Amino acid sequence: MSLSGVPRPAGRSWFNPSTWHLRTRLILLSMVLLVAISSAIGVASYASMDVVLTNQLDAQLKLASRGRPPEGNPSGRPDPLDARGQSVGTLNARVVNGQISREAGFLSSDFTRTPLTSSDVAALQALPHDGLPVDRELSNGGYRVLATETPYGDVITGLPLSMKQSTEASLVLTMVLVSLGGLVLIGLAGTALIRRTMRPLEQLSDVATKVSKLPLDAGEVALAVRVPASAAHPTTEVGSVGHALNLMLDNVSSALEARQRSEMKVRQFVADASHELRTPLTAIRGYTELMRMTEPLTEDGQKSLGRVQSQSERMTALVEDLLLLARLDEGKATETTDVDLTQLVVETVSDEKVMAPDHTWQLQLPDEPVTVRGDTTQLHQVLANLLSNARKHTPAGTTVTTGVMRSADGSVVVTVTDDGPGIPAEFQGSIFSRFTRADAARSGSEGSSGLGLSIVESIVIAHGGTVELVSRPGRTEFAVRLPAAGSAAS
Known part of the structure; x- marks a missing residue:
């Protein structure tokens, strides 16, 4: 049922928001606001998580780039190419005279190194040696790489971004599913609440529609339709409208009753006057016919008397019409x-x-x-x-x-x-x-x-x-x- 209690107008279009129900617009506006809020929370959460994971990855990267003292190394200097203690997928490379050493590669699960491709070598050689981590796309996937200068040569260390990306993807999926579920639940609950809140307006519309269909132009009108007390409380916005509508209907009802009483008085007067006029009109017609039959009249007198008779007959017809209308107005059943x-x-x-x-x-x-x-x-x-x-x-x-x-x-x-x-x-x-x-x-x-x-x-x-x-x-x-x-x- 529509808000007005009547069938949907032909001019309403889903492409014209001005023709939508207020209830529909409130629900859609609420959903749009919820989507905007969820999106903002999701973007902020993703950005925060990305910063946290990147800092964690940078800390791991710096730790991995330090290496450990190799066996038989009397100097005790750490060697970044030592794979022990590093995770699978770690990238280690040494730059000697501007060239990537042959032992560079990705640490595999069997603690051997997967050699670099030519494109990997080109990407690593172009890294700035400023000690700041950067992201690069290599043959093994996305990597967070760090190029540092050490006393034993320039060293490049990289950690895969797959864990970070997987964590962020899980976060996005979780937030999307939770947001969609929340939107569905809030949409259903909001629809029920808005419908309940808008119910007084629907009651006002129903009352106005019923009154608009009443025959108020003539006759006795029973204007008993009123807004329910639950929707006519003057302390609320909608209730004040319902209260005002009831006051207006009371005033209209009083005016209709006064109009009906006035009409009944007029009709009764017309009926009584018409009934009383029948006797003198009958007498006029009778005496007119008697004079024409018994009195000698001139030609002008005959014309004048004929005029009196024709006008009395016309008045008699008018009186009969008025009496008929009075009987019909009373609504008395006729013999059929x-x-x-x-x-x-x-x-x-x-x-x-x-x-x-x-x-x-x-x-x-x-x-x-x-x-x-x-x-x-x-x-x-x-x-x-x-x-x-x-x-x-x-x-x-x-x-x-x-x-x-x-x-x-x-x-x-x-x-x-x-x-x-x-x-x-x-x-x-x-x-x-x-x-x-x-x-x-x-x-x-x-x-x-x-x-x-x-x-x-x-x-x-x-x-x-x-x-x-x-x-x-x-x-x-x-x-x-x-x-x-x-x-x-x-």
Whole structure:
């Protein structure tokens, strides 16, 4: 699981460290520091060991170059070419008149001397006779050699570097293995510790992710998600962030509750006002019809009375729409039956043909009837509102096509498409909001209350479906997706 609690973003790349998790960067940084420290310790240890071994070898070399008094040597002077007491591989040579003596060579295991090669002789003759040990590569391998001037001639003594090199190689191997083992152990332990340390951040991320998925825009919201107390202690850096996040969520929850109470008051007022308006509107319509039947009126009086009647009918329709929205907002379950959606579409389109003969009305229906589970009256209102919207806001000659189809997931899709001027992009985001009107953008002479599409969305959602809009100049399509009969509607 990622630190944020969500799938890894597509933009993350191992070649871009800025996209790595903080946990990953901390682990890698720790490993880099450990490698640097181990390398520094290894280099210092190797250099120190090299100095110690070289000093030991130089001391042995000086001791070997002194030799011992040979038998029968009355002067008692030491002879460096005497092999007794020297280790196998020791190089002994005497320089006489600038030339290496023939008895020079390497001491073998049987205490005989292995003669020098021509390249060995050339390398030894080039040695400075200053009494300081130097390293040379000879036919027997690497050697630490010393050329000294003695009373009995210039003497060259050498000791093999193999023991020193073997000791240093063992040191390097040991340090590499120990360092690698330590890095693995520290890496595993560090990963576990860093994961545990970063767990509060993951909890903060999980809470933020859950809140981001909550529908906070409308309705009653239960904002019960909070950062656990273990990650919200204000005395720590991470805990202070968790504590601040909880305070913010408390504030947001209070604001949402206040907004919900305000919405409920407004909805209740609209419902009550609409209900109360039905009686006077019915009385106005009744008295208007009575006056037309019983009172002699002039032509202007008849027109005025007709205007009163048409406006009262329009207001009655608006009140009924508001009452319907209020009932839908309350979430009350509706009586549902199997509805032949194909037949309902045919009937609704036929009604619109009578009202708008100047439009071209087309149908795209499947061969078999399509049935959904729902309220026939409400689904009829959905279709009527969509078709009325296309009729009112498009010019004469516009083609309006209504289609019904089954989608691959088994749901039913009803589309209402017109080839009118389209809906401007700035209106599309709020087209289903209440009292939203785009009359100025789409041609047509009939006004609207701005509730039709809001009623469409509310009814469709109450039936467990969705409604979508796709619009551009020359093509506007409303797509209503409903569960088929027998599907589980929400």
